[in-house]
Amino acid sequence: MASQILGGLGIPIGIALAPVLATEVSGTEALSGLAPTASVAGTALLSVPLAALMTARGRRAGLVLAYVIGALGAGLVVLAAVVESFPLLLLGMSAFGAGSLANLQARFAAADLAEPERRGRAISLVIWATTIGSVIGPNIAAPTSRAFADTAVPENAGPFLFAAAIFTVAAVVVAVLLRPDPLLTARALAPQEDDNAQNRSLRAGVAAVAASPMARLALVTVTVSHTVMVSIMVMTPVDLAHHGAGLQLVGLVISGHIAGMYAFSPVMGWLADRFGRLSVIGLAVGLLCCAALLAGTAGASHGRTAAGLFLLGLGWSAGLVAGSALLTDSVAQPARAAVQGLSDLTMNAAAGIGGALAGLIVARASYGWLNLVGACVLLPMAGLALRGAVAVRKA
Numbered sequence: 001m002a003s004q005i006l007g008g009l010g011i012p013i014g015i016a017l018a019p020v021l022a023t024e025v026s027g028t029e030a031l032s033g034l035a036p037t038a039s040v041a042g043t044a045l046l047s048v049p050l051a052a053l054m055t056a057r058g059r060r061a062g063l064v065l066a067y068v069i070g071a072l073g074a075g076l077v078v079l080a081a082v083v084e085s086f087p088l089l090l091l092g093m094s095a096f097g098a099g100s101l102a103n104l105q106a107r108f109a110a111a112d113l114a115e116p117e118r119r120g121r122a123i124s125l126v127i128w129a130t131t132i133g134s135v136i137g138p139n140i141a142a143p144t145s146r147a148f149a150d151t152a153v154p155e156n157a158g159p160f161l162f163a164a165a166i167f168t169v170a171a172v173v174v175a176v177l178l179r180p181d182p183l184l185t186a187r188a189l190a191p192q193e194d195d196n197a198q199n200r201s202l203r204a205g206v207a208a209v210a211a212s213p214m215a216r217l218a219l220v221t222v223t224v225s226h227t228v229m230v231s232i233m234v235m236t237p238v239d240l241a242h243h244g245a246g247l248q249l250v251g252l253v254i255s256g257h258i259a260g261m262y263a264f265s266p267v268m269g270w271l272a273d274r275f276g277r278l279s280v281i282g283l284a285v286g287l288l289c290c291a292a293l294l295a296g297t298a299g300a301s302h303g304r305t306a307a308g309l310f311l312l313g314l315g316w317s318a319g320l321v322a323g324s325a326l327l328t329d330s331v332a333q334p335a336r337a338a339v340q341g342l343s344d345l346t347m348n349a350a351a352g353i354g355g356a357l358a359g360l361i362v363a364r365a366s367y368g369w370l371n372l373v374g375a376c377v378l379l380p381m382a383g384l385a386l387r388g389a390v391a392v393r394k395a
Helices: 002-026 034-057 059-083 086-111 116-139 141-146 158-177 182-188 202-210 213-242 247-262 265-275 277-296 302-330 333-364 367-394
Strands: none
Touching: 002 034, 002 059, 002 086, 002 116, 002 158, 002 213, 002 247, 034 059, 034 086, 034 202, 034 213, 034 333, 059 086, 059 158, 086 116, 086 158, 086 182, 086 302, 086 333, 116 247, 116 265, 116 302, 141 158, 182 333, 202 213, 202 333, 213 247, 213 277, 213 302, 213 333, 213 367, 247 302, 265 277, 265 302, 277 302, 277 367, 302 333, 333 367
């Protein structure tokens, strides 16, 4: 939970400033969505090797390495802004995404030793811990930027130096305090299950998901929820800027969005444990649809945009908590780490594609059309959740 708070301070800086910095370095808004997309793509690409590392060495080794890579990426972003290199900026944002991966994987560390009937709450409490840093993070972007006003570092790149320091501290916290390792301990407590290296491979993870309808629904839930959230969120700062919003207001809107993502996650965890994973997945669909409607029709109404982004965060929280709990419920212990790595790979790869397309949609059409497309993407998730609910009721 301590590392989640720290990671929450650093990650929102990239969310709030990456599109703006990309526009400055590239000279065109058409490429503004590529910087946050590179971060999401980096999260996806790194999820497989880091999942393999965690499978072999435990959660601690993987989380520490992820935070270290994120810190190095933040440093590259600053260097790219100084030398005005857009390719270097994308490389730095890709590595910066490892910080997000660490915060995402921490939810599974919480589930490793949780009883099944409390698994949703265990996941949600660790996600909730991110709230403290995430709400503060975007709002310190402006004062941190001003601190570099008279230096060679561009103002919008300065906060990334702060993020690098925060990720480094988070790595130290995990290395020192995450003992005993929860994944290795969970394996030791379940010796009766067939646990060998073959069962822990990514291929075994794919096979485990393919064999379980509920695991497939869980994977679709976390993937679609994350993709819709990222696609709309990354272009919101650009849309706000088009309607006269300054950096401070952008930071406030993103803070409200992140509060929706994390602050109410314990409620989502309690609901998932009390009323079932499928009910909360249905709630996620409803919240995300309402968010797209509000944000997509906001225009110059910054308050309406803020309300839409807040609901977008709530919908993401419901989908991620319920989907992650259902995914962990649906597969055996030996394959869980591989399935969880597959989950983060899929959700971040899809979100990376969504973020890249989001910039093109806004450039060619509008922010409103982007929200409409996001709402349409939710239809397969809604259909599978309804089918799953019918199957459970029949059973």
